[in-house]
Amino acid sequence: MAIELTRLEEFALITLNRPDALNALSFALIRDLGVRLDDVAKSDARALIITGAGPKAFCAGADIKELTGRGLMAQKQGGEFGQATFAKLDKLPMPSVAVINGYAFGGGLELALACTFRLATRNAKMGTPEIKLGLIPGYGGTQRLPRVVGEARALEMVMTGRTVDAEEAHRIGLVNRLVDGDATAAGVAFAREFSGYSLPVLGFARDAVRRASETPLHEGLKIETDLGTLAFQTRDAAEGMAAFMEKRKPKFEDR
Numbered sequence: 001m002a003i004e005l006t007r008l009e010e011f012a013l014i015t016l017n018r019p020d021a022l023n024a025l026s027f028a029l030i031r032d033l034g035v036r037l038d039d040v041a042k043s044d045a046r047a048l049i050i051t052g053a054g055p056k057a058f059c060a061g062a063d064i065k066e067l068t069g070r071g072l073m074a075q076k077q078g079g080e081f082g083q084a085t086f087a088k089l090d091k092l093p094m095p096s097v098a099v100i101n102g103y104a105f106g107g108g109l110e111l112a113l114a115c116t117f118r119l120a121t122r123n124a125k126m127g128t129p130e131i132k133l134g135l136i137p138g139y140g141g142t143q144r145l146p147r148v149v150g151e152a153r154a155l156e157m158v159m160t161g162r163t164v165d166a167e168e169a170h171r172i173g174l175v176n177r178l179v180d181g182d183a184t185a186a187g188v189a190f191a192r193e194f195s196g197y198s199l200p201v202l203g204f205a206r207d208a209v210r211r212a213s214e215t216p217l218h219e220g221l222k223i224e225t226d227l228g229t230l231a232f233q234t235r236d237a238a239e240g241m242a243a244f245m246e247k248r249k250p251k252f253e254d255r
Helices: 027-041 072-091 107-114 129-133 141-149 151-160 166-171 183-191 199-211 217-232 235-245
Strands: 003-008 011-016 047-052 057-059 096-100 103-105 117-121 125-127 177-179
Touching: 003 027, 011 027, 011 183, 027 072, 047 057, 047 107, 047 183, 057 096, 057 107, 072 107, 096 107, 096 183, 103 107, 107 125, 107 141, 117 166, 117 183, 129 151, 141 151, 166 177, 177 183, 199 217, 199 235
Parallel strands: 011 047, 047 096, 057 103, 096 117, 103 125, 117 177
Antiparallel strands: 003 011
């Protein structure tokens, strides 16, 4: 199968498994990815890790052969379908981690940008090369990339189509960390840094931070207060504060 969903202890693992095509995003693969993301949303996984099969690529982008000869409405609908599929990552009840193990171009980088966190192996290379085809990113790249690296850097990447290596990606904040060794193991190790906390409260934190770039400060502060109040009402908050006072490790129950 081009999209593999497996369980790795308390984590869900999605592997893009089309190494002969550098894990390129065919429309069938995007459709299958959406189904797998729905499955993850219904699971009890503590986090989702996404990576690519093979040593060369996370995902080399869209399958260009499928784009040629398409009508305008088919192209528009295809873009909307890809955006809607990647947006499912925003709505997952658990955080997601993209482990970029090699090439992540075009739609591949856009998939990684839709995840909560991004890790990159030392050989990773990223970019938005659509301009070289007379196109622009269509699966959310023009919107998510500037939120991650800022408008100036995003404009440069999109309008020049140049490739960013792992070191630069880390320096500009495109990836959270550089990792060595097995990509999946690195993703698991990173996910364990937060997976023991309350999933609902992690969701409140993720929502508050993401909305900071979309709202004026005074509105963002209100959002923070509202979400902080919701967090305070959880049993996990009561347990966390009690554990702190009693000098013991909290036992969160996601409630």
